[in-house]
Amino acid sequence: MTTQALHPSVSPQEPPRLTGMSEAVLAEVAARLAEVVAGASVPPIDLTAMPLTSEDRADLEQRLGRGEVFATVESAGRSQIWETQFSGVWFVRHFGENDRIASECIEFGAAPEILFSHRADMSAAARRLAAALQSADAREKTDH
Amino acid sequence: MTLLEFARGPALQVAMIIFVLGATWRFFGALLLPWRLAPAEPRKGALSPIAAAFKGVVVKMWPHKPFQKAGMFTFVNGYILHFGLAIVVFLFAPHILFIKGLTGLSWPALPNNLVYTVGVVTMASLVAGLVHRLRSPVLRLISRFDDYLSWLLTLLPVLTGLLAAAHLGARYETLLAVHILSICTFLIWFPFGKLMHAFMFVFSRAMTGVRMGQRGAEL
Amino acid sequence: MPQAPKLAPTLGELLQERGVSRRAFLKYASYLSAVMALPAGSASALAEGLANARRQSVIWLSFQECTGCTESLTRSFSPTLESLIFDLISLDYHHTLQAASGEAAEKAREAAMAENKGKYVVVVDGAVPTKDGGLYSTIAGVSNLDMLKATAKDAMAVIAVGTCAAFGGIPKARPNPTGAAAIDEIITDKPIINIPGCPPIPEAMAGVVSYLVSFVKLPELDHLRRPKAFFGETIHDRCYRRPFYERGLFAEGFDDAGARQGWCLYKVGCKGPVTYNACATLKWNGGVSFPIQSGHGCLGCSEPDFWDQGGFYRPLSTNLRDMGPALAGAALAGAALGAGAAWASRRHQESYQREQNPNEGDKK
Numbered sequence A: 001m002t003t004q005a006l007h008p009s010v011s012p013q014e015p016p017r018l019t020g021m022s023e024a025v026l027a028e029v030a031a032r033l034a035e036v037v038a039g040a041s042v043p044p045i046d047l048t049a050m051p052l053t054s055e056d057r058a059d060l061e062q063r064l065g066r067g068e069v070f071a072t073v074e075s076a077g078r079s080q081i082w083e084t085q086f087s088g089v090w091f092v093r094h095f096g097e098n099d100r101i102a103s104e105c106i107e108f109g110a111a112p113e114i115l116f117s118h119r120a121d122m123s124a125a126a127r128r129l130a131a132a133l134q135s136a137d138a139r140e141k142t143d144h
Numbered sequence B: 001m002t003l004l005e006f007a008r009g010p011a012l013q014v015a016m017i018i019f020v021l022g023a024t025w026r027f028f029g030a031l032l033l034p035w036r037l038a039p040a041e042p043r044k045g046a047l048s049p050i051a052a053a054f055k056g057v058v059v060k061m062w063p064h065k066p067f068q069k070a071g072m073f074t075f076v077n078g079y080i081l082h083f084g085l086a087i088v089v090f091l092f093a094p095h096i097l098f099i100k101g102l103t104g105l106s107w108p109a110l111p112n113n114l115v116y117t118v119g120v121v122t123m124a125s126l127v128a129g130l131v132h133r134l135r136s137p138v139l140r141l142i143s144r145f146d147d148y149l150s151w152l153l154t155l156l157p158v159l160t161g162l163l164a165a166a167h168l169g170a171r172y173e174t175l176l177a178v179h180i181l182s183i184c185t186f187l188i189w190f191p192f193g194k195l196m197h198a199f200m201f202v203f204s205r206a207m208t209g210v211r212m213g214q215r216g217a218e219l
Numbered sequence C: 001m002p003q004a005p006k007l008a009p010t011l012g013e014l015l016q017e018r019g020v021s022r023r024a025f026l027k028y029a030s031y032l033s034a035v036m037a038l039p040a041g042s043a044s045a046l047a048e049g050l051a052n053a054r055r056q057s058v059i060w061l062s063f064q065e066c067t068g069c070t071e072s073l074t075r076s077f078s079p080t081l082e083s084l085i086f087d088l089i090s091l092d093y094h095h096t097l098q099a100a101s102g103e104a105a106e107k108a109r110e111a112a113m114a115e116n117k118g119k120y121v122v123v124v125d126g127a128v129p130t131k132d133g134g135l136y137s138t139i140a141g142v143s144n145l146d147m148l149k150a151t152a153k154d155a156m157a158v159i160a161v162g163t164c165a166a167f168g169g170i171p172k173a174r175p176n177p178t179g180a181a182a183i184d185e186i187i188t189d190k191p192i193i194n195i196p197g198c199p200p201i202p203e204a205m206a207g208v209v210s211y212l213v214s215f216v217k218l219p220e221l222d223h224l225r226r227p228k229a230f231f232g233e234t235i236h237d238r239c240y241r242r243p244f245y246e247r248g249l250f251a252e253g254f255d256d257a258g259a260r261q262g263w264c265l266y267k268v269g270c271k272g273p274v275t276y277n278a279c280a281t282l283k284w285n286g287g288v289s290f291p292i293q294s295g296h297g298c299l300g301c302s303e304p305d306f307w308d309q310g311g312f313y314r315p316l317s318t319n320l321r322d323m324g325p326a327l328a329g330a331a332l333a334g335a336a337l338g339a340g341a342a343w344a345s346r347r348h349q350e351s352y353q354r355e356q357n358p359n360e361g362d363k364k
């Protein structure tokens, strides 16, 4: 009756192991960084949907390490961004509900896109700031 | 109705009915014929019919010395093919579940990966068998439509099963449906052609044994 | 009465007023492109597209359904990332979610249709009863059938949410007393996207709407009109229990040793191998788990007629019809035929023999 009886040696609950995927990703990181150095702009590597085990992820993160910059962005939830110990290689991790990782990628270049202020936001900010100063001015005038 | 639903439902139902009906028909039709022996007295020292029947079945499992050289390929390839088929058909977990659904009987399965490997070997031996048949002038001369059709209808389930397992060529549900349909054609043809040897070979070998034994021929 | 239409603000402008920056768009876009497996680097394009898009008018029709689809979609959005989707669309009509009811609600639907003629998206959950003129389900005295036809007429596209809308689902299960039909059986002249599931995965729904809004085109669909990004692979393809399947380690029940050790659920009826959906990767309830992870086989809920596949606990490789009696009958009939044939053959042989040696038979 039992199919299992034929496999006495197999332990079904083996913990997930390193699959070699982290190695492959690192090789890709190296290739893309070389392209960046040569002056190209390269797309990010998306890790979210990659079939990495938790060990693979930990291994990748550990081997990329931490560099000099660490940033937290609060916009539609939290995001953590850090430069790895390899300049130009950035780790970008977005969180969703309940601190669940919503998406994760490795970006290349001087800084990842999300750290830059967008033109539209800047012009809105300029308008807001001007308006704030104006109303402050107006208040001062009425005070005197 | 999707193709898979058709295959698992009406197609399989009709095929199974034809298979059972045809196979019992031919089986009883042949076995209930008079077991006629030659009207002569048995030779002196001839084996009893039972012993001769038994010997007939067993001895034919390996080629006689004089034919060993010429017949070896057929024998070895035949064994590989038949054992392969038996393993693939009866020791693959989904197949056992199918049989269990029909009969309530079940037994341990082999790991899928192993069964896939055996499937590939079985395929290869089927192909080798055909090549051998086509290259031998004698075999070619005595081969008929039945031989080629039976070969094809045996090959198709193995081939489609492997493709389904490997997810090759089409979406899995389509492959699975095609696999089941190929089994349906196999089942429908089974009773009416040479595939029927699966049920009959024991009896025909035994009968040959009895006839030869009666004449005192060496088995 | 209509004045020259003033251009509506873009989504970027709209959200800026609420203090939502472009970073939020970028974050949402990178999340979406990860989920939808869009080509690497398309996140910024998607973010720009979204920010520059105008708010999409959406009319949501609920027909022969259980409201499970709406529940799934609304319950799963957190107030952060995923909630952006509701800012992307203007839900002009949804009789479960909108505050207005009765005539006011129907008026809102008609107004949205007139204002956005040819541009609005119709989302449908639930099948449409077609028997007896469609009288088995009506809203405000109008049959679902008529309302669907009228609303879809000037739509840009129709999204069928849930298995009932996409394939007929449970209302269409045998014997289908109301003549329930899928949306694409009724609407044949509009682009239709099916997002099946019972209920569908909320991310799939959100992803498709966002894609539609920002790229103004349909995502790539499979032969059942399902977006390939979410329905391109089977549950089995991405199932973490797959290694057990390959090794032949199966749970035989829901409480045996195999089940406790997390072995493959094929033998207890898992339909994962023929079910295209993203449960195994996106999971449910914000990535907490999915049915197989919780110990139950896949029911095949995102496939046509999943309700009529012979039973949820029946293994996939078994036949669908009960064949016992038919086979027993066939065996008996075969035996009788065989016996008859043998008998006829004996008679024939005997008479032949008698003809050959007319005396011998007499002697015996």
Ligand code: SF4
Binding pocket: C235, C236, C237, C239, C240, C241, C242, C243, C245, C263, C264, C265, C266, C270, C271, C272, C273, C292, C297, C298
């Ligand atoms: S549990 Fe289902 S989907 Fe997962 S491996 Fe087994 S059969 Fe496939």
Ligand code: SF4
Binding pocket: C197, C198, C235, C275, C276, C277, C279, C290, C291, C292, C297, C298, C299, C300, C301, C302
């Ligand atoms: S696991 Fe299967 S039955 Fe369950 S929700 Fe996903 S597709 Fe539907």
